[in-house]
Amino acid sequence: MSSKFPFLNDPSGHDAFIAERTSHIKPQYGIVLIYLLMGIVWVMFSDALVFIVSDHFAEITLAQNLKGLFFVLVTGALLYLLISRAYRQVVSANHRLLASYEQTVRGWIRVMDQRHQETRHHSERVMQMCLALARLSGRFNDKELTLLKCGALLHDIGKIGIPDEILIKPAKLNPEEWALMQTHPLVARDILSDIEFLRPCIDIPYQHHEKWDGSGYPQGLKGEQIAYAARLFAIVDVWDAISHPRVYKEAWPEQDVLDYLQAESGKSFDPAVVRLFIDNFSYLKQQVAALED
Numbered sequence: 001m002s003s004k005f006p007f008l009n010d011p012s013g014h015d016a017f018i019a020e021r022t023s024h025i026k027p028q029y030g031i032v033l034i035y036l037l038m039g040i041v042w043v044m045f046s047d048a049l050v051f052i053v054s055d056h057f058a059e060i061t062l063a064q065n066l067k068g069l070f071f072v073l074v075t076g077a078l079l080y081l082l083i084s085r086a087y088r089q090v091v092s093a094n095h096r097l098l099a100s101y102e103q104t105v106r107g108w109i110r111v112m113d114q115r116h117q118e119t120r121h122h123s124e125r126v127m128q129m130c131l132a133l134a135r136l137s138g139r140f141n142d143k144e145l146t147l148l149k150c151g152a153l154l155h156d157i158g159k160i161g162i163p164d165e166i167l168i169k170p171a172k173l174n175p176e177e178w179a180l181m182q183t184h185p186l187v188a189r190d191i192l193s194d195i196e197f198l199r200p201c202i203d204i205p206y207q208h209h210e211k212w213d214g215s216g217y218p219q220g221l222k223g224e225q226i227a228y229a230a231r232l233f234a235i236v237d238v239w240d241a242i243s244h245p246r247v248y249k250e251a252w253p254e255q256d257v258l259d260y261l262q263a264e265s266g267k268s269f270d271p272a273v274v275r276l277f278i279d280n281f282s283y284l285k286q287q288v289a290a291l292e293d
Contacts, residue, residue: 031082038075101197102150109153112160121291122240127152130204130229130236132287133273136280139228148229151204155233158188158205170247182217185209203227208234211268223270231270235261235277238268 109123130152134140140148159167162184166177173181188205192198207221207230214222239261242252252260258278265274277284 031079031086034078034082038078039071105150105153105198108157112156122244123153123155125288125291126155126233126236126240128288128291129240129284130233132284133232133236133277133280134229136276136283137228137232144229147200148204148232150198151201151229152233152236154188154192154198154201155204155208155237156184156188157191158184158186160191161187168247172248182209185218203229204233206230208237210234212270213267216268226270231273235269235273238264239277 112123127149131145131149134145134148162181166173166181169177185206185208189202192202192205204227207219207227210216210219210221210226210230211234212223212226212231214220239257242249242260243254243257245251258281261269261274262278265271
């Protein structure tokens, strides 16, 4: 039997029966109601049972004590089961909600990649490689890796505010066009800061064009002023940009790409991140091999 709330469904007949009849009751109310009903039944019938079993004072006293202990144990176990069940339902619903958020984000990214005419799988590729690089760094816990993953996928969300004639221009941008292009991290900041569940992912979209020597944009941050996640993503994004063809250029040979990244150590990139990237380049390439065009 199916409940109108899918997360209450259970393959066992008993749980399905309970779920169907309590689906309209909030979990906290259901727990209290079951507890009260059990308590009322216990109070009404347990004393009568004690007097039926014995009419001696000492035996009655012992029976009352045992009855009270039994009630505490049974109701404690019942509360544990009811609360555990409600908690699992909440966790399950939360996981589905997070999955729907990620599907929404990936939908945005597919639209952005299509509009920007990037190489296929660009956003997925840079996300996977940045995630692998972050794990190699040993500086992120699971929650931080999840935020990094989201930020990497959304790194160019601000380009939604850039006109097509600039975004997909098959030639070098003039100074006015370049100035407008440089506003896309600010657009990303404005978009993401207004969305509560995406706000913690803002570092990469907002800072991945900052440079180690302070010559980047939009804030001109320098060195460790730049969030570490953005420093990791910056080298991955540049690797992807020059390793693959774009509307305005051909792909670079692999050795030329690595030489360029090394030359930019201490300029565009954190030197420690450059070493980490180059020392593990073969491994990092394997993580995105399936996404190569």
